[in-house]
Every structure is written in C-alpha cells, then in structure tokens.
Amino acid sequence: MPQGFHRRALLRGSLAGTVGLGAAAASAAPALPRLESTFSVKTHRLTQLAQFNAHGMSWTVDEDQTRREGAIVFTSDKGAFSLSKRPEAVFDDITPAYLGLALKDICQADADLLADKLLAHGDDPDPDEVRRAAPPAGWNFTRESLWWRMPWTTFVGTTQQGDTMPVFPNGRTRTFRPEHVFPELSGDDNVKRRWEGLLGGWLPAVHKIIETSPTRHYDLLVFADVTATDKLVVQTWHRTIQYDHGKPVKTAFGYSYAPFPPRRVEPTAEAFYEGLLTFAGDWQARLKDQAKLNIPDAALSDMVSHAFAKELMVRPQGVYPKYGVIDRDYFGSEYDGFQDTFTSSVYANLEWGRFDQAKAVLINYFENFVFDDGQINMRGPEVAQFGLTLSLLARYLRYTGDTATLKRFAGKIENTAAILTELHDVALRKPAGDAGFGLLDGWSESDACLHLDPSVWWKPYWNNSAFAVRGWRDIAAVWAVITPDKAGQAADWKSRADTLQAQLIKTLRAHIRHDLTPPYVAILAGATLTHRQAMVESARTKSGNEQGWAHRAYAELLHADVLPDDLAQTVINAVRGHGGTAIGVLANFGPPSDDSRDQLGFISYGYAQQLLRSDRIEEYLLFLHSHRYHSHTPGTWVAGEVTGITGGLPLFCIPAQLTIPKLVRWALVFEASDEDxxxxxxxxxxxxxxxxxxxxxxxxxxxxxxxxxxxxxxxxxxxxxxxxxxxxxxxxxxxxxxxxxxxxxxxxxxxxxxxxxxxxxxxxxxxxxxxxxxxxxxxx
Missing domain, CATH: 2.60.40 (Immunoglobulin-like)
Known part of the structure; x- marks a missing residue:
C-alpha cells in the first residue's frame, strides 16, 4: 500500500485545500449515528479493520468478511451499531424469461399479459414472481443505446453540494478509477456479473460486488464526504477489496482523485472508516423526522428512506429543485421550475412527516418559480398541476398548521387559482354543441410547448378539469384561514368546482366507446381513435397528435378523485385493457412495438391511488411491487422516468424516486378526499x-x-x-x-x-x- 495518511492530519496541513476538505470536520459537526444496539454486537468472529478516535470516543471497526452480505460494525465504549449490506443481482438469470410469455406478444397485446398472469390466482401478487416477470433495469444496455448520455448507473452526493457524482458499472466516478490498482476492473463489459446495494439498508453509500471469475470477486464501497465544503464539487471516499476463494487478499482506499505523491497519497484505513462513521451519522440525522416504519419487507421500508436521501442529494443545498442529475437532460436549469418536481416533493414529504423539508421546498418554489400573476418560471405550464398545487397547499396547512407561510404567498396562491378560473370562463363561452363545452383547454404536458405547433395539444383534456375541481375545492376549504379578508372567494371556487365536476362527468359518460371491449375512454372529448391507433397514425404521417402523453391525462384524471366510482372503474379498465399498463404500472404510451412496453415511473402514482380507492387491492400491490422491481435499478434503486422491460438503462428523475414513499404510506394510512x-x-x-x-x-x-x-x-x-x-x-x-x-x-x-x-x-x-x-x- 502506498504511503498512507490520516484524514485529520490533512485538515491541519497544507493539503486541506488540495483535497477540498477545509475545516469541515470541525465546523459541520455531523451527528453521531444512532446506536442500533448496545453492547450486543458480537465481534469475535469478525475481522478488525481499524481503530480511531472520533466524536469524543474511541472506535473499533470490524467486518464480517466471511460472506458477501457481511456487516460493518462500529464499536465504542458507549455501544455499537452495524451497517448492513443487501446486494441485489444486476444481471439477468431469470428463467423462464417473461414468465414463459413471448416478448412480442407482451408488447403488442392490448391486454397487460404479464399483469394478467401475476393476478390469475386471485390472491396478492407474489413479490418475487413480480421481480421475475422481466429482466432487471439497467442490465442490458449498450453504450450506443444511450445516445448522448454517459453510461452511469447510480450516483452519490451530499446535501450541501450543488451537484452529484455519477458512479459507473465498475465503480469508477468522473474523478477516481479503482482499476488503477485493480486493472481487472477495466471496462464496463468486464463487470457484467455484479450485485449492487446500499450500505446500512438505505444510506446513499454504493456497495458493489463484481465477480470476474468463479474464484475471484471485488467488493467496492463509494460514498460522498459529508464534511466537504465545496460549492459544487462532490468529494468521494472509495474502498476496493479483492477476494480470492472467498478470502480478502488486497485492499485499497481512495479519496476523490488518483494519488499524486508525495503531496496526495492514498488515505489510511482509519481515515476511510472515520469518514464512513461521520457519513452514517450525518444521514441518519437528516432523516430523523421521518415517520417511523417497521414492516416485514425491510427492503421496501429502506426504499422509502432512501428516496428522501436521494432527494436531498439531487437538490442543491438540499432545497433547490432539479428534475434529474448529471446529464443536461435533466439537470439543466430549463427543468428547474417543472411543476411535477415541486408537487411530488411536497406530497411525499408531507405524507411522511418531513414538514421542514416540505416547507423549504414550498418557500423556494414560490419565491423563485411562481410569478406574482401565478404563472410559473418554466416553459410549458401544465394545467392540471396548477390544481394539484392548490390541493397540496391545503394539505400542507392541514398537516402543519403553518398559516404564516401560506399568508406570505397568498397573492400568488390566489392568482394560481385565477389561472384556472380564467380558463373556466373561456370554457363556458364555447358553443353548447362543442364536444369540450365547459371543460378547460390547455396543455396537459409541458413538452407540448416545444413542438412546432403547440396548439395541437391546447385541448380540453379530462385531467385539466379534474384537477381544477380538486384544487379549487381543497383550497376553498382553508382559504378563510389564509386570507380572512378575502374569504368570499372560496364560495366562487366551490361553485365552480361543482359546476365543472358535473360537466366533466356528463361529458365523459357521453364519450365512452361501448363498441370496444372493454369500453374505451379517450383522453379528451371528441377523439375518435384509441390512443394506440392515434399514435400509429401520428408515426405514419410524422405529425403531432392530440393524444400524445395520454398516460398523463389518465393518471391525473384518476388522481384528482372527482369521478364516481363506477366511472373511475371504467377508466381503469379502459387503460388496462387497451395497452395502457406494463406489468401493472401505468405505461408510457406509444405506438405498439414488437420489443417495447415501457413503465411510466413518475406521475403514474395517481393511477395507483385510484386502484386503492376502488378497492382493487391486488392490482395496487402489483403496481407497488412492479414499480419497485422494474422502475428501479436493483440494489441502488435509481428510479427511471420511463423504464423498459428489456433491461435497458432508464433516465433518472426524482419524481419517480418519490413514488414508492407515497405507495407505502397509502397502503398503511390513507385519507378519503371529501369524506371524513x-x-x-x-x-x-x-x-x-x-x-x-x-x-x-x-x-x-x-x-x-x-x-x-x-x-x-x-x-x-x-x-x-x-x-x-x-x-x-x-x-x-x-x-x-x-x-x-x-x-x-x-x-x-x-x-x-x-x-x-x-x-x-x-x-x-x-x-x-x-x-x-x-x-x-x-x-x-
């Protein structure tokens, strides 16, 4: 091993500026990890790794190196705690493929053949059978298939930095390569047989096991330095162990960059494990306000906590919005004001008691991304999301009692509601014979505005009106608390909500196609083709089609909870029976294909919520398990905005990551929208x-x-x-x-x-x- 150093020595010396640590260890004072057990962790069969002093105590670090899932144990004179491992396979060893069905049949069918098979026994779907319904996400991608994207498969970061660091299949980052010491790890094609996970169940420390032969594997850990003070640069810790015949034979440590001796050398084991101790304590402290969860499926519980950790990493300084990470799509500033990033965050954090984070996100958004007239600081406003915003503001007040924050933005909130009332006024002036009479026109999807003729998608989509109803109704119920001097506005919003809801239900019922089986509901009044037919026609003519992004219209229509149950059930059956789901999750709609049937990861939770309301519990659980296994990469749980079922690498977005917390919460605790x-x-x-x-x-x-x-x-x-x-x-x-x-x-x-x-x-x-x-x- 090259000449080592201890990290605290760096903090005192001239190297501090070189590695970007500064005096962070003293100033940040990260919290000590909660002790998971006291004097009960047995270490006599473990391998001792290091001893050091930190946080006013003496620590010994041991690890179970006899098995790949072996925990790392920190022991002090006040107790001990353990960082577990749960690696999941990131390669396809599933037989028979697709539960014995042909991929072409699955993709072309109007019915969701895999969902039908998983639910055929009439009981809850078996989670492991759901997992085996398709190969794992991120396994079977090629560099060419990613086009402009880098082939990173996960990432690490902190709360305080303004960026994240990608981690590639072999464990390298953009600044550090473990193959410098272990050349066998060179090239992503050489590391296809690997397992990945997170240390401590949910902590954002990447754990990899890479098997290069039947007798050799490598165990890698990568995590970000939570004490680093850089504005943008993410400093990273690395450990790589080579195992031959199941025994460790060589260990190397790294910090951010390749050594440049004698001034920058490989860190000591003590420095690495002190960094790991501090890292664990910092992250546990940041999520201490989350509602506590203890369920038999521990991995699902960890996915809830990890989603909130990922959000803190994605948002610069833990607050500023970013839709994705690393690549320009979706880390570019043009996405920062995306309404879905705001609503998904506030929703998830509120449901799990993370009120401080919800408040910080709310203030940041209304200060930086909502203009005084209610419009948003982003291209392509989505009509339905204005309604969801109003609904979530009401939920925020009911959960937190924080009237002051909403009073602060009362003018902007009022004008957000006014955007919808203006659209409603226009809708009421349509000719009585217009198929969309009384229903709100506007863009349903933000991307519509980028096309040559955005008016193609300026239409009366059901979800525009549905969420206007929900938003008006919910904000009206609390408006007198926010602005007592304008309480009279609530009556108008309530009246409009009732009028619009009645019109929506009437028009939707009149446009059900009973000539199809199951009966079909298009995404807007007047449409004559199914969404699959419309997309085939659009592909043939190379023109825009008003039924683009149909998945959003269905998800938000059902999410708003303004339809009677029989009509909601009809919509669900129409979606599932006409090519609208993939292994039980709402699909990313497109023309039929022989090899593509993609899941929609980020707004599909509205569809799931209606499954719950309509007591379609087995389908709800299928959605939960399928999203977990097929809209996330294994082990490190990178959630895809859209994820295929053939093992390709999905494009991450944080709203998709925040879906599982909602689904788990609603399975356990769920409130009716309008009933007590x-x-x-x-x-x-x-x-x-x-x-x-x-x-x-x-x-x-x-x-x-x-x-x-x-x-x-x-x-x-x-x-x-x-x-x-x-x-x-x-x-x-x-x-x-x-x-x-x-x-x-x-x-x-x-x-x-x-x-x-x-x-x-x-x-x-x-x-x-x-x-x-x-x-x-x-x-x-």
Whole structure:
C-alpha cells in the first residue's frame, strides 16, 4: 500500500485545500449515528479493520468478511451499531424469461399479459414472481443505446453540494478509477456479473460486488464526504477489496482523485472508516423526522428512506429543485421550475412527516418559480398541476398548521387559482354543441410547448378539469384561514368546482366507446381513435397528435378523485385493457412495438391511488411491487422516468424516486378526499400478516393529527394498536385486517367491546384515547 495518511492530519496541513476538505470536520459537526444496539454486537468472529478516535470516543471497526452480505460494525465504549449490506443481482438469470410469455406478444397485446398472469390466482401478487416477470433495469444496455448520455448507473452526493457524482458499472466516478490498482476492473463489459446495494439498508453509500471469475470477486464501497465544503464539487471516499476463494487478499482506499505523491497519497484505513462513521451519522440525522416504519419487507421500508436521501442529494443545498442529475437532460436549469418536481416533493414529504423539508421546498418554489400573476418560471405550464398545487397547499396547512407561510404567498396562491378560473370562463363561452363545452383547454404536458405547433395539444383534456375541481375545492376549504379578508372567494371556487365536476362527468359518460371491449375512454372529448391507433397514425404521417402523453391525462384524471366510482372503474379498465399498463404500472404510451412496453415511473402514482380507492387491492400491490422491481435499478434503486422491460438503462428523475414513499404510506394510512374517513391497513399485503412480524408506522400525519398503527399476528390471534394524537377524530375510521387467505376473522373487539366488522374492515366509531384491537382468527 502506498504511503498512507490520516484524514485529520490533512485538515491541519497544507493539503486541506488540495483535497477540498477545509475545516469541515470541525465546523459541520455531523451527528453521531444512532446506536442500533448496545453492547450486543458480537465481534469475535469478525475481522478488525481499524481503530480511531472520533466524536469524543474511541472506535473499533470490524467486518464480517466471511460472506458477501457481511456487516460493518462500529464499536465504542458507549455501544455499537452495524451497517448492513443487501446486494441485489444486476444481471439477468431469470428463467423462464417473461414468465414463459413471448416478448412480442407482451408488447403488442392490448391486454397487460404479464399483469394478467401475476393476478390469475386471485390472491396478492407474489413479490418475487413480480421481480421475475422481466429482466432487471439497467442490465442490458449498450453504450450506443444511450445516445448522448454517459453510461452511469447510480450516483452519490451530499446535501450541501450543488451537484452529484455519477458512479459507473465498475465503480469508477468522473474523478477516481479503482482499476488503477485493480486493472481487472477495466471496462464496463468486464463487470457484467455484479450485485449492487446500499450500505446500512438505505444510506446513499454504493456497495458493489463484481465477480470476474468463479474464484475471484471485488467488493467496492463509494460514498460522498459529508464534511466537504465545496460549492459544487462532490468529494468521494472509495474502498476496493479483492477476494480470492472467498478470502480478502488486497485492499485499497481512495479519496476523490488518483494519488499524486508525495503531496496526495492514498488515505489510511482509519481515515476511510472515520469518514464512513461521520457519513452514517450525518444521514441518519437528516432523516430523523421521518415517520417511523417497521414492516416485514425491510427492503421496501429502506426504499422509502432512501428516496428522501436521494432527494436531498439531487437538490442543491438540499432545497433547490432539479428534475434529474448529471446529464443536461435533466439537470439543466430549463427543468428547474417543472411543476411535477415541486408537487411530488411536497406530497411525499408531507405524507411522511418531513414538514421542514416540505416547507423549504414550498418557500423556494414560490419565491423563485411562481410569478406574482401565478404563472410559473418554466416553459410549458401544465394545467392540471396548477390544481394539484392548490390541493397540496391545503394539505400542507392541514398537516402543519403553518398559516404564516401560506399568508406570505397568498397573492400568488390566489392568482394560481385565477389561472384556472380564467380558463373556466373561456370554457363556458364555447358553443353548447362543442364536444369540450365547459371543460378547460390547455396543455396537459409541458413538452407540448416545444413542438412546432403547440396548439395541437391546447385541448380540453379530462385531467385539466379534474384537477381544477380538486384544487379549487381543497383550497376553498382553508382559504378563510389564509386570507380572512378575502374569504368570499372560496364560495366562487366551490361553485365552480361543482359546476365543472358535473360537466366533466356528463361529458365523459357521453364519450365512452361501448363498441370496444372493454369500453374505451379517450383522453379528451371528441377523439375518435384509441390512443394506440392515434399514435400509429401520428408515426405514419410524422405529425403531432392530440393524444400524445395520454398516460398523463389518465393518471391525473384518476388522481384528482372527482369521478364516481363506477366511472373511475371504467377508466381503469379502459387503460388496462387497451395497452395502457406494463406489468401493472401505468405505461408510457406509444405506438405498439414488437420489443417495447415501457413503465411510466413518475406521475403514474395517481393511477395507483385510484386502484386503492376502488378497492382493487391486488392490482395496487402489483403496481407497488412492479414499480419497485422494474422502475428501479436493483440494489441502488435509481428510479427511471420511463423504464423498459428489456433491461435497458432508464433516465433518472426524482419524481419517480418519490413514488414508492407515497405507495407505502397509502397502503398503511390513507385519507378519503371529501369524506371524513381515514383508512388504516387498507392495502397491507397478506404476506406481511403471514410472516407474524410487526407491521408498524408511527407518526404518520393526517388532517386529524399524527396516527400510530401497530399490527401483528401470532397464530390465530391478531392484535392491533391505534393512536391518534390530534384533537379531532374522523367520523369514519376503518381498519382493514387482510389476513392470509386461509384464515377468517372470527371475533374482533376494540378496547374490549365487540366491534362492527364489514368483511375484513373493522369500523371504529369516533372516540378518544388509544385503541386496542384484538381479533380471533379461524382457519378456512
């Protein structure tokens, strides 16, 4: 090993400026990691890696190097904590391919053949079978297929820097190459057989295992220095271990750049592990406000936390919006004001109690990206997203009680609502015979404005009107709290919401094509072709088509929750039955192809939410598992805006990453839009109850206050604890107990009294104090 150094020595010496550390260790004072266990981690069979002093304590670092999943353990005189590993295969070893179906048939079919097969048994989809429905994302890409993009597969970063650092398949970054010491790792084609994961379950430290022969593999760790003070440059720590026949034979460490001796040399083991300790503590502290989650599927729980960590890395200084990372698409400033980046962030952070982050994002957006007249500082405003913005502002107030922030932007909020009322006025002046009479024209998709003739997409899409209804209705309910002197405006918004909703339902019902099976609903009134037919015609004529981006229209129409259930079900059936889903996730619509059927990763959650409302729970769970396995790369969980099912490398966007947190939250705690109803456990997988492990969420925000839920089955007994901490209760509280299919609820009590049970739903009447639910089960 080259002459080593200890990182703290750098901080005192002339090399500090060279490596970009400065005095960050002293000034940043990152928090100490929470101790996962106290004096209970056994280290006598582990390999000692280093000893050092940090955070006022002496530390010993050990690692289980007998297995690839072996944890790294930090021990001090006050306790110990462990950083686990969970590598996932990033190569295709799945047989039979596509569950035995032909790829051409899957792609060409109107029906979602893979979804049909996964749901055919009538029970919850099996997560592992869902995983095996298609090869892993990011496995089978070629450099040529990426066009202008670099072939990075994941990235690391910090909260304080203004950029991120790409990590490539062999573990290199744009500034450091492990193949300098280990030439066998050169070239991405030599590292096809690899596993990837995150250290500590969800921490943004990339762990790779690269197998180069049956007897040799390399174990790599890459993470960003959380104490670095650079404005843009991301400093990175690296460790590479060569294993022969399962035993470590060579270890090398790196920091950001190749050595330039004698002034820049390879760091010591002590420096690396102190950096790792500080890194873990810093990230744990940044997510300490997240509602606590303990579910049998630990990886799914970790995906929730990792999504919030990724958002902090993507946003410069943790706040400023970026749609993507690294490449100009989508890191360019022209995307910064994208409405979906704002709404997806506020939504996810609110649902998990991350109120400070939601507030920071809200203030940044309304200060920098909303003009006084309500328009946004970005090309191509999306009509429906104005409505979603208003709805989320109302949710923010109900969850946080932060009236001051919304008062600060009251004028901009009022004008956001006015953009929709102006469009509504125009809609009401259309001729009565116009197919889109009374419905809001406008762009549904931001990209429409970039085309030669944007008027092709200036149309009365259903979602424009649906989210105008939702936005007006929700903001009207809290407007008197924000601006008491203008409370009268709320009455106009409520009236418009009722008028527009009635017109939307009437027109939509009149335009259902019952001549098709299942009945078909186009994305706007007056359309005569299905979206697949329209896209084939558009490709043939090389012209724009008004049914472009149909996926957005369906997702937002259903998300707004303004349709009666029978009509919402018709829309769902039309989407799923006419080429609109891919392994249960809303598809990125395009003309039929022999080898392409892509999932839409980032706005499709609105479709999933309606599946939940309509009690299509098995389909909701298929969406959840499929998004997890096929809209994310394995292990490091890079979420794609659009992801194919043939193993190509998707293009990352942060709204896609923030989808899983929403889906998991709603499965456990879900609020009705307009009724005084709170659902608990509505989409808990039956497999979780079968495991007999705890199912717990603590501090989940609702408009009635935080809720705690704990469920666990042991044999034929199921117990539950529910606590609402707010001053009011919903008039309708429902707890669903989705026990395994071979069991039934025999008797249920709430606080010792016989409960009202409807199927699997325990109906709880309003009452104060904690609730204790006890259920006796029977087989059969």
């Amino acid at each position: 109803t709170l659902w608990l456990g509505r989409a808990v997988p039956r497999q979780w109850f079968a495991s007999e492990q705890p199912i717990t969420i603590t501090g989940a925000p609702t408009r009635w206050g935080p809720v705690d839920l704990h469920l666990q089955r042991q044999g034929l007994t199921l117990t539950g604890d529910v606590r609402l901490s707010g001053e009011t209760w919903p008039s309708d509280l429902r707890l669903r107990l989705r026990v395994p299919k071979n069991m039934r609820l025999a008797a249920v009590t709430v606080n010792g009294k016989k409960a009202v049970v409807e199927g699997e739903d325990v109906v709880i009447r309003p009452q104060g104090g904690p609730l204790r639910i006890q259920a006796r089960l029977r087989k059969g």
